[in-house]
Amino acid sequence: MAALTNRFMQPRGIRFEKPMLSHWPEGAMDTCATKDIRRGHALRNATACVVFAAFFAVGVKAQQEPSSSAEMDEVTVSLPMYEVSEAMKQADDVFWSHLRQKLQTEGVDTPATLARTGGALLDQWKSKRLLLSQTCGYPYVHILMDRGIKIIGTPVYTTNHDLPAGEYRSVIIVRAGTAYRSLADLKGKKAGVNDTGSNSGMNAFRAAVAASFPERDLTQGIFASVVTTGGHLNSVRMVGSGQIDVAAIDSVSYDLIRRDHPELAARTRVLMNTPPAPGLPMITSAQTDDATVEKIRAAIKELIAHPDDDALRKALAEMKLEGFVVIDAKTYAHRITQLEDMARDKGYPVLK
Numbered sequence: 001m002a003a004l005t006n007r008f009m010q011p012r013g014i015r016f017e018k019p020m021l022s023h024w025p026e027g028a029m030d031t032c033a034t035k036d037i038r039r040g041h042a043l044r045n046a047t048a049c050v051v052f053a054a055f056f057a058v059g060v061k062a063q064q065e066p067s068s069s070a071e072m073d074e075v076t077v078s079l080p081m082y083e084v085s086e087a088m089k090q091a092d093d094v095f096w097s098h099l100r101q102k103l104q105t106e107g108v109d110t111p112a113t114l115a116r117t118g119g120a121l122l123d124q125w126k127s128k129r130l131l132l133s134q135t136c137g138y139p140y141v142h143i144l145m146d147r148g149i150k151i152i153g154t155p156v157y158t159t160n161h162d163l164p165a166g167e168y169r170s171v172i173i174v175r176a177g178t179a180y181r182s183l184a185d186l187k188g189k190k191a192g193v194n195d196t197g198s199n200s201g202m203n204a205f206r207a208a209v210a211a212s213f214p215e216r217d218l219t220q221g222i223f224a225s226v227v228t229t230g231g232h233l234n235s236v237r238m239v240g241s242g243q244i245d246v247a248a249i250d251s252v253s254y255d256l257i258r259r260d261h262p263e264l265a266a267r268t269r270v271l272m273n274t275p276p277a278p279g280l281p282m283i284t285s286a287q288t289d290d291a292t293v294e295k296i297r298a299a300i301k302e303l304i305a306h307p308d309d310d311a312l313r314k315a316l317a318e319m320k321l322e323g324f325v326v327i328d329a330k331t332y333a334h335r336i337t338q339l340e341d342m343a344r345d346k347g348y349p350v351l352k
Helices: 086-105 121-126 137-147 199-212 215-220 232-241 251-260 290-305 310-319 329-344
Strands: 031-038 041-050 130-134 150-157 170-175 190-193 225-228 246-250 268-273 282-284 321-325
Touching: 086 251, 086 290, 086 310, 121 130, 121 137, 137 199, 137 329, 150 290, 170 199, 170 232, 170 251, 190 199, 190 232, 199 232, 199 246, 199 329, 232 246, 232 251, 232 268, 246 251, 282 290, 290 310, 290 321, 310 321
Parallel strands: 190 225, 190 246
Antiparallel strands: 031 041, 130 282, 150 282, 150 321, 170 246, 170 268
């Protein structure tokens, strides 16, 4: 995938030590105009964000080329957000094969396999032919919601039993064996974010930092530098190796990484939790009719509540998926921008 060009300015919300990454694994990187929402009104800006699909293996350049326009004409389904390992990819494939069978009996046009394209995830999310995918709340609120992209529902993961169904948080991690006891101890250190368009890696992190320091310190800047890592897995790797000192990781991602990459997770420890937010929603095109949305929603709920064979039960356990709830778009907008305002109200609009 080609590197970002000069027509895009540095995204709001973060100060970079070096240029943004020009490639992501599985091609889940794209650039997009962002919208900055503050207290009930929208302030549009011409900056760009890198839409994140962090939560799966980062550091290996995608082997596939971006989807062609012809490919985007096909009905598309993807589950890109938590594929941190081959085991998770296999579980997603099993889940989709069972969901597809249910949808076919309802007369829904479905693709045979999950799309794993190399560089066109945002195009996929915006496609008129998108049947089902999963996105992050931050790009949903700032890009996709205005395009009429519909929420099917929000998965409930076993990771977050202490939160209301469908919610999640980030865990702020540091290197194992360090003496840090709070974010205050990390002033002047090097921070990392998986992606500037990430709620878990940037927005929630920024809110937690804002709550931990007085406004004078925030205005001056907290960290020596902030770098983009390209994904949550790579953030864990870089914290563990000492390349960065602190990062915020989606709690479900960190749970999966601890299971599937224990050697990496063992080099890190959790310092604290960020404020919670609605989890990563499953979405469909604005062109998907309401009857089809209900069919998909009902089929997912049925699969999770009543798995009909051992393969599906094993896949659900691998995915840590235990439920499915509906959280509406207004709630996403309110909760995501609430985290933004926590920082901006203290004069800290940029993670720095």
